[in-house]
Amino acid sequence: MLSKENRLWPTPRSHEVALFTDLTLYAEALELAVTQGTITVSSLQRGLGQRLQKMRLVLRQSPRTVERLMRELRAFGWIEPQSGTKTGITSALHVITLEGHDILNLARNQPRIFHRRLIIKMQEIYVIPGWFIARLWQINPKGQGEVILPAPTAEWKPTPRSWDDHSWDTTLQAQTMHVAKMAREVSVNAFPIRDQDWLTTVQASWYRLSTLKPRQPIEKGAISYSPRERLALAMREASVGLLFNKVPYGVDVPDFSGNRPPIYLRTFMGWCPRLESLELIFYSDWHPWISGRLLFPVSVFRLSAPESRFEMVQEVHDPNGNLLWLHQPQWETVRTSFFRTLIQVHQRIATKTGTIYISLLDVRDEICRQLRISSFCFDRFLELTLAELPTEDFPWSIAVETDTLEEHRGGSSQLRHPAYLNRVPHTLIGLARLPQKSQERKTI
Amino acid sequence: MTINNPLLRRSQSAPIENPYERYGLRENPFPDSPTVTPDSSDPRVNGAIYCRELRVKEEAQFERLLIPKPGQPEPRRIGLLMDYATRRGRGIGKTAFLNEQRRRIMEDLGDQLTSGFYVLLAAHVTPEGGGRTRKFWQFVRLLARSLNSNRCIAAAIWRLRAFSGEITDEVLAKVDPSDLGSTLGNDEWLQSQHVNILFGLNPAVKRALLRSGVREQVAESLAQDGHSPEAWERHFLLRQSDHWWRNDGNILVFDDLVRLFHAAEVNRLLLLVDEIEKIVVPQNSQERRTFTDDLRRYFVDGPYQSVYTHFYSLLLTIHPYIQELLTPHWQAAGLDRVCAMSGPTAKEYTVYFYPLDAEDAAVPLVLTYLDYFRISSHQKGVLNPFDADSVVEALRLAGGIPGHMLTLLRLVLERAVQEQWEVITSNQVRAIYESEVPSEPSNEIDLGQLPPVQIDLMNEE
Numbered sequence A: 001m002l003s004k005e006n007r008l009w010p011t012p013r014s015h016e017v018a019l020f021t022d023l024t025l026y027a028e029a030l031e032l033a034v035t036q037g038t039i040t041v042s043s044l045q046r047g048l049g050q051r052l053q054k055m056r057l058v059l060r061q062s063p064r065t066v067e068r069l070m071r072e073l074r075a076f077g078w079i080e081p082q083s084g085t086k087t088g089i090t091s092a093l094h095v096i097t098l099e100g101h102d103i104l105n106l107a108r109n110q111p112r113i114f115h116r117r118l119i120i121k122m123q124e125i126y127v128i129p130g131w132f133i134a135r136l137w138q139i140n141p142k143g144q145g146e147v148i149l150p151a152p153t154a155e156w157k158p159t160p161r162s163w164d165d166h167s168w169d170t171t172l173q174a175q176t177m178h179v180a181k182m183a184r185e186v187s188v189n190a191f192p193i194r195d196q197d198w199l200t201t202v203q204a205s206w207y208r209l210s211t212l213k214p215r216q217p218i219e220k221g222a223i224s225y226s227p228r229e230r231l232a233l234a235m236r237e238a239s240v241g242l243l244f245n246k247v248p249y250g251v252d253v254p255d256f257s258g259n260r261p262p263i264y265l266r267t268f269m270g271w272c273p274r275l276e277s278l279e280l281i282f283y284s285d286w287h288p289w290i291s292g293r294l295l296f297p298v299s300v301f302r303l304s305a306p307e308s309r310f311e312m313v314q315e316v317h318d319p320n321g322n323l324l325w326l327h328q329p330q331w332e333t334v335r336t337s338f339f340r341t342l343i344q345v346h347q348r349i350a351t352k353t354g355t356i357y358i359s360l361l362d363v364r365d366e367i368c369r370q371l372r373i374s375s376f377c378f379d380r381f382l383e384l385t386l387a388e389l390p391t392e393d394f395p396w397s398i399a400v401e402t403d404t405l406e407e408h409r410g411g412s413s414q415l416r417h418p419a420y421l422n423r424v425p426h427t428l429i430g431l432a433r434l435p436q437k438s439q440e441r442k443t444i
Numbered sequence B: 001m002t003i004n005n006p007l008l009r010r011s012q013s014a015p016i017e018n019p020y021e022r023y024g025l026r027e028n029p030f031p032d033s034p035t036v037t038p039d040s041s042d043p044r045v046n047g048a049i050y051c052r053e054l055r056v057k058e059e060a061q062f063e064r065l066l067i068p069k070p071g072q073p074e075p076r077r078i079g080l081l082m083d084y085a086t087r088r089g090r091g092i093g094k095t096a097f098l099n100e101q102r103r104r105i106m107e108d109l110g111d112q113l114t115s116g117f118y119v120l121l122a123a124h125v126t127p128e129g130g131g132r133t134r135k136f137w138q139f140v141r142l143l144a145r146s147l148n149s150n151r152c153i154a155a156a157i158w159r160l161r162a163f164s165g166e167i168t169d170e171v172l173a174k175v176d177p178s179d180l181g182s183t184l185g186n187d188e189w190l191q192s193q194h195v196n197i198l199f200g201l202n203p204a205v206k207r208a209l210l211r212s213g214v215r216e217q218v219a220e221s222l223a224q225d226g227h228s229p230e231a232w233e234r235h236f237l238l239r240q241s242d243h244w245w246r247n248d249g250n251i252l253v254f255d256d257l258v259r260l261f262h263a264a265e266v267n268r269l270l271l272l273v274d275e276i277e278k279i280v281v282p283q284n285s286q287e288r289r290t291f292t293d294d295l296r297r298y299f300v301d302g303p304y305q306s307v308y309t310h311f312y313s314l315l316l317t318i319h320p321y322i323q324e325l326l327t328p329h330w331q332a333a334g335l336d337r338v339c340a341m342s343g344p345t346a347k348e349y350t351v352y353f354y355p356l357d358a359e360d361a362a363v364p365l366v367l368t369y370l371d372y373f374r375i376s377s378h379q380k381g382v383l384n385p386f387d388a389d390s391v392v393e394a395l396r397l398a399g400g401i402p403g404h405m406l407t408l409l410r411l412v413l414e415r416a417v418q419e420q421w422e423v424i425t426s427n428q429v430r431a432i433y434e435s436e437v438p439s440e441p442s443n444e445i446d447l448g449q450l451p452p453v454q455i456d457l458m459n460e461e
Helices: A024-036 A041-047 A063-075 A098-109 A111-126 A128-139 A170-186 A195-210 A227-243 A265-277 A331-353 A360-371 A375-388 A411-415 A437-443 B052-066 B094-108 B136-149 B152-163 B169-173 B187-192 B197-212 B216-225 B229-235 B242-263 B285-301 B320-332 B344-348 B358-372 B388-397 B402-419 B426-436
Strands: A051-053 A056-058 A079-081 A094-096 A147-150 A281-284 A292-297 A299-302 A310-317 A323-327 A396-401 A419-421 A424-426 A428-433 B078-083 B120-125 B268-273 B312-318 B350-353
Touching: A024 A041, A024 A063, A024 A079, A024 A094, A024 A098, A041 A063, A063 A079, A063 A094, A094 A098, A098 A111, A111 A128, A111 A310, A128 A265, A128 A281, A128 A292, A128 A299, A128 A310, A147 A170, A147 A227, A170 A195, A170 A227, A195 A227, A227 A265, A265 A281, A281 A360, A292 A360, A331 A360, A331 A375, A331 A428, A360 A375, A360 A419, A360 A428, A375 A396, A375 A419, B052 B094, B052 B312, B052 B350, B052 B358, B078 B094, B078 B285, B094 B120, B094 B268, B094 B312, B120 B136, B120 B152, B136 B152, B136 B229, B136 B242, B136 B268, B136 B285, B152 B197, B152 B216, B152 B229, B152 B242, B187 B197, B197 B216, B197 B242, B216 B229, B216 B242, B242 B285, B285 B312, B285 B320, B312 B320, B344 B350, B358 B388, B358 B402, B388 B402, B388 B426, B402 B426
Parallel strands: B078 B312, B078 B350, B120 B268, B268 B312
Antiparallel strands: A051 A056, A079 A094, A147 A292, A281 A292, A299 A323, A310 A323, A396 A428, A419 A424
């Protein structure tokens, strides 16, 4: 999409992005600024309520998160230091601005438009949202920006190693090459890194991580580490470094001036859920056929697009002047393909697991991939599907449940974004074809 | 009064119509259980129906590694049976294989296998799940119970009785060679032949055991009840406390019982341990290390009769995941020099168990089951009602796992009866496979390509 002659992306005004991923924090902080008159870091920390982050209960935000939130609100121009008081972030009393009031109204009454305003603000300050989408399209133009960042396979369970043992052995090498091969097998162009580059970069990351000091004090032989976790981190560091560097992989023209990389591994991990919440990309670490992270854009830079399917954000454009379009199809446009895809995907996964009730989140990940829609679109469309099925043209009964599968109860599975139906998280889905009474009636 | 009371009625033996008669079968020949249960009376699940030609290579390797033969290298103390299909689910046939090897040995105590040179015994050992075999003393208790239930101890006592001089040659001539238990193991039969059990035979057996070095209490018990597995379990094994097993269990299995077997002129005993993952997976790292150390002590270099006389041979059934868990502890215990679990020399200690090739294996395997249940012997060797393609397709769909294929064919035959099919084709097998999904859920990642994306965001108009 971006030719060699393209102009550069503007230099970001700030690289100091907050790493929290719950976008409702902005609105809740502005609410507190209105109700309390002024807010400080400590009053905000006390005032912010507990919340469900993915499937984990977060009782209190950390002081660092709240400080970053204040910085962002100030950078967006939604709060400002009260006149005549100190101006430091931690010490100042902050009041809401006029623009902040407008934004708060939008957040209360028109959350979709609030999200679009967030995209514009983040693009203004950080430049990352638009650049990230363009980069995904650039990595895999034939696959519509589909990218896989490989991770060790679930069945690879190496035994822990002592802290001193950081040798790179044939098992690590075989696993590294195996996951790269798997990524290319499931989606041909989604992992375009050459084997040699991949191997040497993962190996270099492994050795770099091996030089870090352990969090506990070293008593020789007493500390161990998980080779699986370290290799997963090395793979993630290598793939982000190769694919999301200032200079695109396999190209010699940079996207930004200066030497600073646009994104680091740490900020990459924060940006993915943010961009997903803004309905710019979709990502999943749990796709049933992929070992690693699947990423793809659900938006595109184009000059024009049909309004029955796309929503324009005209304030955001790429260096070539193309506008940002979010894929937000109307229900009537997508209804038939959504039904058909839902049934096909359910059948494919159910055949694999041998059960009718399967993970709704697995189904969601694959449907969003095939239809290039955001998880919020999916939730909305599934609610409409539940209201409509069974129909004459789709004689299928559908059921969703809030129970959690055994393997999804603990650990990192709790970090998976649930599917919200009527504001309740759901995790299981069952589909069954009804006896074809309608056809029988027709023949009678 | 009782006739009219439904709670006191007796079951009726009404003539049952055989729906499988239309295919020349006594009943559905394929098992409804995914496992082999050796003590079951049903030949479909007790391992009685076994197709040897499918595992010729594995059987040859088993004999090479574990069966003593004159002029051949000494058998391994420890060998491995590597199951390469565990991730596809159960049912590859390793339990049936182990059960068959045990049966072959116990049938004539290794006469044919060793060309008459050695006397062998074999026990099929199945660990309990839920961590009940994670400690070595629990494993030792399991071995003792398995040696008893597999009739190894009883066979030794029967031989001691025969060698005692208390049974005349005329009586011994009446002993059924295919079933020693019904004669030498049957006190009533022996008494009917005028053998003095109480004051002649049992004391003679006890004296032989004591001469061999078996402890008094164990010798007494074996002489009294050892001829009957049920009696010895009830009167000896079940009466021992956990404390006793912790302290004395190892002496029983690796000393007393070995002396018993030597007294009965048994040369070697094979312990065929199935499902080793039930031991290893619940163990923590320290328990794995201790367990492998104890394996070395009791089977390789500890101060026990079993080690001095190289009496027990151990075959452990493992799969790649267990190999991963055990290897560091195995190497730390020095067992890799006795039996290499990984690396290039592992093949010198391992019987590899692969999924079956559908083209070669499907027809003989299905014929074995069909022939067993044919009403008329004239129909043996005929696949009816299946055609050859259908059984090959069934094994292919089952991923080469015979257990899965047999379950699928059971469902196919049930449907064939219901819908009165004349011939079963591969299309029908495929249709039922897709609708019934008989296999265990798989956690493996499907390496197939992802379905295409249905929309083109860049060019959508």
